[in-house]
Amino acid sequence: MTTNSSAIEKKYNKWIILLSIVIPLAVAVLFVVKIPNATPLPFLPPIYATINGITAVLLVIAVMAVKNGKRKLHENLMKCAIGCSLLFLLMYIAYHMTTPSTKFGGEGTIKYVYYFILLTHILLSVAIIPLVLITYVRALAERFDRHKKIAKITYPLWLYVAVTGVIVYLMISPYYIY
Template identity: 75%
Template structure:
């Protein structure tokens, strides 16, 4: 009974964050802080954080498959913290710097756009999935946690990996 109350308590926050974060990120492309030095050093850092997130996610799955719940829990907290760090740096970069346009042509441009579009769409979808999955574990509802984690993990991993790929593809075009 208490577990259900815990889930109900967090459900409101899950949906608020799942709406506010994507809207804030979309809005940041319209907002630039005037008279501030562009934080152009951030993209390789937050791309590295995406890569680390992918590694940590895979390690966390390996730990739970080995039955090491404690290590899994710690690694998942690290993955969430890394994702939060990524988000803060991504926002900081985009409110201080102009967006970079991809300069490639032909098939490479279409591949880039496909990867970018799927990355963006799934990065929005993964927010509630991660939060719901985490709350299921907090609520000790491991049967439900495991069921949704099987959906969340591949999407989160895809977002983390494609974040690195998008950076590598666009990095030659940074000013």
């Protein structure tokens, strides 16, 4: 490892830790804190579900690109996937701070399927934050051996979070009140 690579990783480690704590806390708080007299934003869920779908597609294409030796394309697609995830997060926070929560109305087995998918989606969305950031920083530091090692963990989990975000939306969308 070069000194420069080590310095780059160390430089970003504090940010990775900070963001890995602050983002989940902010999301948790949004379920308690509502903006008084805010205009509800019921149009956001289909948009951010679509963004989750786009993220999933970007991830798959990015992995195919790097496997085909197209490193610059991979890099650009991954930056777009990170941007989509950030855009999703901002819309998700805006929606939940301004709009009453929707309860899932399904019954029987589908209810348990929904809550299983939702719970695993939420837990992995928290875990994916530091994984994505560490994976990105390792590429930035040109530590591709270490980048590849963690990317093998990050990729399937991030893909699962993106795909289940769409599934959760599709399952709860019939119960939205507009």
